[in-house]
Amino acid sequence: MKKYTYTEKKDTRSGFGAGLLEAGKRNDKVVALCADLIGSLKMADFIKEFPERFIQTGIAEANMMGMAAGLTIGGKIPFTGTFANFSTGRVYDQIRQSIAYSDKNVKICASHAGLTLGEDGATHQILEDIGLMKMLPGMTVINPCDYNQTKAATIAIAEYEGPVYLRFGRPVVPIFTDADQKFEIGKAWMVNEGADVSIFATGHLVWEAIKAGEALAEMGIDAEIINIHTIKPLDAAAVLKSVAKTGCVVTAEEHNRLGGLGDSIAQLLAVNNPTPQEYVAVNDSFGESGTPEQLMEKYGLDAKHIVEAVQRVIKRKKTI
């Protein structure tokens, strides 16, 4: 198992804030909109540097999405910022008609995704957003794993033409990817090569997968760990290549098991190479109040549950 260490923990939303500032410096067409959550979205540095390119919309997310679509018509590259819940479910029809169907170059940037939003509880902890967004034709869906990757992804989506959903989170998590990485949309990142099982993880679950990989190595299980930061378009070649080698799959995500990364992988495999698969995901329920750590444990989204899923799926492996 390749060794991953970290010296610092930071929130992925701060990676977004840093990436937005950098994207703004590189391209004066980049504009930002926020629905009364500047502090939560870490947009202050962008606003300080480019006050004329920032639009405070107030608590009016539907209007924000429509205005973002309109800004693209004049050649702007708008980044919208609010919580994941208010970035997707609240404004689904606005995104569907005015952004996705209208082929608008809007970057929907969504913080506080998933259970790790914590104490605010289920009203704010959306676990359905990946599914909602990936079902929209033409929408790119990205869920990076740490501060550095989120910063790099933010810069990358500014350079990409088309609607994007960028999902990140609230809590501080280890920084274990390179600071100077180039983010390639749609290209899976090989975290650890292995032979016994393929673990496909996204977002905060990538670090948990690494911890699980270390525990599995001590048990003599050689896990391949792949970071699927881009859920759509899915890196099908990377998934199929890995599965051809390992013959079993665990998917790990901070999302409902219905409609998320696991389903994308399962659909790909069902058609191309039916393979035993276990899901590490929320089992079709809402969340609740608690600390991020408590919630990830209770809802089965930590390294321990990934290890257990690996043990289950290896037993189901086809034997020739």
Next chain:
Amino acid sequence: MNKNVDELKQVASQVRRDIVRMVHGCQSGHPGGSLGCTDFLVALYFNIMKHDPDFKMDGIGEDLFFLSNGHISPVFYSVLAHSGYFDKAEMATFRKLNSRLQGHPTTHEHLPGVRIASGSLGQGLSVAIGAALAKKLNGDERLVFTLHGDGELQEGQIWEAAMFAPHNKVDNLISTVDVNGQQIDGPTAKILSLGDLHAKWTAFGWDVMTMNGNDMADVVKTLTEAKGRTGQGKPIMILMHTEMGAGVDFMMGSHKWHGVAPNDEQLAAALGQLEETLGDY
């Protein structure tokens, strides 16, 4: 390009013929609101707006129009075709398979002249404000126009946008509401009353004007005056009173022709009331 009132009336007669023929041709669509808003769209595209039928999505240096009540697509398509955005013959494909003239307007089929999909109501004002903000950022002094149905004002997003534009001094925007008092299920006053629209938009901070949307002279006069009131810190709202079905006597005065196509006899009766001025497609 800038036609006078008499010339505009000639264009409007042909556009109304196109509307009833398109809707008859596919036995589907929305003739009532389309006929009611014909004079407005004809005035916009043939007198009021600076625009280029050699279509470019960014519309820099041009006035832009956003149709928020996308169901009145027949009038939009006819005006675009007669303006030269695409061949008039394409109107025969309206609402048919593989057409660029979808039931509701879309950019997805790359029809020149359309900058946003509309149909799901209440979204066009926000889009127009975004486009108006982009014009300001680009130093582009041209204007943005919109059209909405009065029933559409029942959508909450309209009022989010209504609050935003005056607060942010989006004064390069001229919006219009088609006040015909009708929606699918009946009169707006019965379905969900809109109340005093003049007082509401004024209270939100808009510069509110009114006009008779079926009097071409009044439409041109009011829109011209509205252009002169831009750039003064307020978005402009024109409450445009129209008769649903205007121009075809048996389609007027009722919500029943909101989304119903004429049969062969009704088509003939309608065309008998509308002079063919520019040639049918």
